[in-house]
Amino acid sequence: MNIAVIGTGYVGLVSGTCFAEMGNSVICVDVDHQKIEKLKQGIIPIYEPGLEEMVLENHKKGDLLFTTSLKEALKSAEVAFIAVGTPMGEDGSADLQYVLAVAREIGEGMDRYLVVVDKSTVPVGTADLVKETILAAQKARGVEIPFDVVSNPEFLKEGDAINDFMKPDRVVVGAESARAMEKMRELYAPFTRSHDRFIAMGVRSAEMTKYAANAMLATKISFMNEISNICEATGADVNDVRVGIGSDKRIGYSFIYPGCGYGGSCFPKDVKALEKIALEHGITPRVIGAVEEVNREQKKVLVRKITARFGENLQGKSFGIWGLSFKPETDDMREASSIVLIKELLARGATIKAYDPKAMEEARHFYLKEHPEILYTSNKYDALNGASAMVLVTEWKEFRSPDFYEIKNRLLEPVIFDGRNQYKKERLGEMGIEYHQIGVAI
Numbered sequence: 001m002n003i004a005v006i007g008t009g010y011v012g013l014v015s016g017t018c019f020a021e022m023g024n025s026v027i028c029v030d031v032d033h034q035k036i037e038k039l040k041q042g043i044i045p046i047y048e049p050g051l052e053e054m055v056l057e058n059h060k061k062g063d064l065l066f067t068t069s070l071k072e073a074l075k076s077a078e079v080a081f082i083a084v085g086t087p088m089g090e091d092g093s094a095d096l097q098y099v100l101a102v103a104r105e106i107g108e109g110m111d112r113y114l115v116v117v118d119k120s121t122v123p124v125g126t127a128d129l130v131k132e133t134i135l136a137a138q139k140a141r142g143v144e145i146p147f148d149v150v151s152n153p154e155f156l157k158e159g160d161a162i163n164d165f166m167k168p169d170r171v172v173v174g175a176e177s178a179r180a181m182e183k184m185r186e187l188y189a190p191f192t193r194s195h196d197r198f199i200a201m202g203v204r205s206a207e208m209t210k211y212a213a214n215a216m217l218a219t220k221i222s223f224m225n226e227i228s229n230i231c232e233a234t235g236a237d238v239n240d241v242r243v244g245i246g247s248d249k250r251i252g253y254s255f256i257y258p259g260c261g262y263g264g265s266c267f268p269k270d271v272k273a274l275e276k277i278a279l280e281h282g283i284t285p286r287v288i289g290a291v292e293e294v295n296r297e298q299k300k301v302l303v304r305k306i307t308a309r310f311g312e313n314l315q316g317k318s319f320g321i322w323g324l325s326f327k328p329e330t331d332d333m334r335e336a337s338s339i340v341l342i343k344e345l346l347a348r349g350a351t352i353k354a355y356d357p358k359a360m361e362e363a364r365h366f367y368l369k370e371h372p373e374i375l376y377t378s379n380k381y382d383a384l385n386g387a388s389a390m391v392l393v394t395e396w397k398e399f400r401s402p403d404f405y406e407i408k409n410r411l412l413e414p415v416i417f418d419g420r421n422q423y424k425k426e427r428l429g430e431m432g433i434e435y436h437q438i439g440v441a442i
């Protein structure tokens, strides 16, 4: 099948590459000339395990092409995916300007029947807006070319995106026309063959499914973070409680890890957008609002622990930060807890040394660029030299079994703050390390 993917970010590049891997002819489009030029040269703009090899291979075969011209991509496309960003607008709702700009361009450029797919995460009712926008653009050209707008939200997670896309738990498609639904079934058949994981529904239900899924996952995390705070205050150990409740199949073990808050490009903005959707429709969402509020507070949990231990004034104190990305296996720092932590520590006069396996360039050039005083080190132990404490923010694999003797040697005082509960407190206790974790009283 000939496919155009518009927006070559995390979702667009992964989707386009996986469709090409299954033998489709894919053209990825982006307005970012630099990004497209780099991709043509085989330089991948993001770190995502396994992606580089797949992009290079499919590009070489000619199944995965890159362009800045949507018009060119539409020449042969049977299906066009809109995979541009839907960032949080000033009032908290999803900003649809990029989606609608693409819709307009599609209307201006299409010259035969096309299935237009909303893959971006968009509020309920957006497919109708996309349809109206395409119709208006066609009208301005004086043409009437048939098309369908379909909702096909994406559920991949960064760090494991290829696996999620190639072997999805489900593919949700909302369509009004049987012709468009059939096309989508055909396209996804190789991904859903072994089990029937293709879930067809109405367009609005598909749009809502995406927000409901993300809000449910975020709720599990915020709930667990609240439980962790109660555990800490009452002398319970949240690590035991997690296992205790997760063993109940109805609850399950996944997404109940307490920590220093959830980040990323999606949960924070999608929870907020869902709240706005509800309010716009006359519903006051209580649970959803609380999920976001708990998370905002939880992002400061390490600051609270550090100031409780060292005092509000951190002048003359240095902290060694392990992990900057919002989760392991990605260089993405959008809404990362590390940003909140580092800014709060700097504001109290502390100095910061930081190490991350993949995200230091992102931090230096974008997310923490207004703080040139941060020292980035080339290995995890150097970040601890002369520091008052080590602070683990992101649970990269290389932080799981570190050399605790080395940590002790490098630190001024043997103190660890762990925002992801990676270590055994008994082991650290035996070594004379003061270990602060989430949801366990010291």
Ligand code: NAD
Residues within 6 Å of the ligand: 006, 007, 008, 009, 010, 011, 012, 029, 030, 031, 032, 035, 083, 084, 085, 086, 098, 101, 102, 119, 120, 121, 122, 154, 155, 156, 157, 158, 265, 266
């Ligand atoms: P991103 O910011 O990484 O990529 C978006 C791309 O779209 C950018 O490269 C940008 O230059 C391009 N773009 C903007 N306007 C354009 C236009 N008019 N024409 C062509 N390209 C244009 O975003 P992302 O993380 O890939 O997210 C895209 C959407 O998918 C969002 O709605 C997001 O909520 C959703 N989503 C993201 C993930 C994820 O893990 N990142 C997972 C599921 C769903």
Ligand code: UGA
Residues within 6 Å of the ligand: 121, 154, 155, 156, 157, 158, 159, 214, 217, 221, 254, 255, 256, 257, 258, 259, 260, 261, 262, 263, 264, 265, 266, 267, 326, 327
């Ligand atoms: C999330 C969803 O998992 C994807 O299904 C969805 O497609 C995507 O959002 C999206 O809509 O963009 P992602 O943000 O890439 O994916 O990463 P997650 O693995 O969900 O982690 C999000 C945040 O939650 C991270 O900061 C992580 O540290 C935190 N988290 C996760 C916890 O604090 N505890 C947990 O138990 C799990």
